[in-house]
Amino acid sequence: MSLEVTITHITGDFELDVSFRTGSGVTAIFGPSGSGKSSITNAISGLINPLSGRIMLNETVLYDATSGLNSAPHKRRIGYVFQDGRLFPHLSVEGNIRFGLRFAKVGGNLDEVVQMLGLEPLLSRRPNTLSGGEKQRVALARALLSQPRLLLMDEPLAALDEPRKDEILPYLERLRDRAKIPIVYVSHSVAEVARLADDLIVLQGGKIVMSGPTEDVLSDPAAMPFVGVREAGSILRAKVLEHGSDGLCRLQISGGELVLPGVVTGVGKTIRIRILAQDILLSLEHPIGLSSRNILPVQVTAIKLGDGPGAAVSLRCGSDRLLARVTAQAAEELGIKPGLDCFAILKATAVPRGNIGEKLSEN
Amino acid sequence: MILRPEEWAALALSLKVSFWAVVLSLPLALLVAWLLARRQFWGKSLLNALVFLPLILPPVVTGYILLLMFGRAGIFGEFLARFGIVLAFRWTGAALAAAIMGFPLMVRAIRLAIEAADPKLEAAAATLGAGPAARFIFVTLPLIAPGILAGAVLGFAKAMGEFGATITFVANIPGQTQTLPSAIYAFLQVPGGEASALRLVGLSLFVALGAVLISEWLARRVAERIGQR
Incomplete structure (x- = not known):
């Protein structure tokens, strides 16, 4: 399992220029808002087309600006958990998590995912009746059941208050330890990154300033300016x-x-x-x-x-x-x-x- | 209320004309609304103006243009006549006139709904493996259903009331092209026709009120179904 990303992208006067490679486990992309984190995940999923560069997943080219190869988002099989959940309002919780099943080639184990994320009591509910934490668990189940080869999580906890974060973090840990898919986790919270990530990429102003195993990066004195003295x-x-x-x-x-x-x-x-x-x-x-x-x-x-x-x-x-x-x-x-x-x-x-x-x- | 046979005929014809006008123009209205809401293409302003033209033009002008184009000697009329389809002075022509007059209203209602539907939900569907067609059927369509319904109701109401373009294009033939408004107009032209006209006016009020109530109820049901209330 490996993801290789080398891209440049320009939006307005912001310039993104990154190159990295991730393996199995959780790779966190850490940086303040506006550092280009979401642009990276959007490019990996195919929701935006980078200006130049190349994206490869397990030896398959997803995007290559030089050859013009560009795989459509629905063909990439990359799950995406958005910050705002993006549940379908016209479907029940069950309808939401089943959504990807009809497009997946192999059937996912619905019961297992439902059990892992504790969703049994919510299945017949409507998204607009769920709390923020519940919505994110449903979004996670929905992404997992589409049988992705890679899971992108863009600030999945940012919209939640502290008690809700503590409620959902154990589920994410369970997912990390049980699901056999690599995860790219975007966050501006050191606490989340420290708890979840195996590897860490520190992004600043569209450039990678540090990267490596989470323990090494966070205990490096050079990381202090990026994570903040109180959070280091x-x-x-x-x-x-x-x-x-x-x-x-x-x-x-x-x-x-x-x-x-x-x-x-x-x-x-x-x-x-x-x-x-x-x-x-x-x-x-x-x-x-x-x-x-x-x-x-x-x-x-x-x-x-x-x-x-x-x-x-x-x-x-x-x-x-x-x-x-x-x-x-x-x-x-x-x-x-x-x-x-x-x-x-x-x-x-x-x-x-x-x-x-x-x-x-x-x- | 007891209606005379020609009054029944006018009501039945109006319902038939309006029904087909809406059913046949709805898919095209959906397509045009989607193009105008989501796509950038050369000639978009022109298409937009063309769609809204019947709303601005005097209905008589629209009716006359239809007659020129779809009459027996018109470019489309002559072509369609080869397949045995005749529109001028037939109820089918009344349905075409009603569809064209109601088209801008339908497009507008559906376009607003499409613009309000969050494209981020479609992006989410794409990451779950849904291709463009599946995204439209399983995500966009259910989300814009209230807008489509509102457009259909507006189109139907406009079709029921259409007069100017209809009478110009297909005239006012009892049992053939005489819709409710045409019948009311005809009764008012002959001595002693006021009673019939008044009954049809009452009938129009009844139908209009019923349509509004039913559409309100449907809209509420659909909104509940898609979780917006």
């Missing part, structure tokens, strides 16, 4: 060791153990945790008499001074990477430089439940 952070994979009676959970990570509240996943399972750079403190000595239970031995791998008073410090912790944000003044006084061994301190309650995601399968 790293992703760790952790194994659930034990649920304490006090609501705290013991987790195994490559560089040690963590104790966090709010974990609901069962013992033995792997979860993804996003730790914000601003929630990490650095100490040269192993601290004593400190309330935090999460003290990890780390090594500084890079430091990047920003324009403001802050500095981003990249840390190695076992085989994982952590990102910490300290003041430039503190960094100088502590003598923080690449190669330095020190300790990272994380307050147990600093990780909100929304930053803990399930990861059912290992890849």
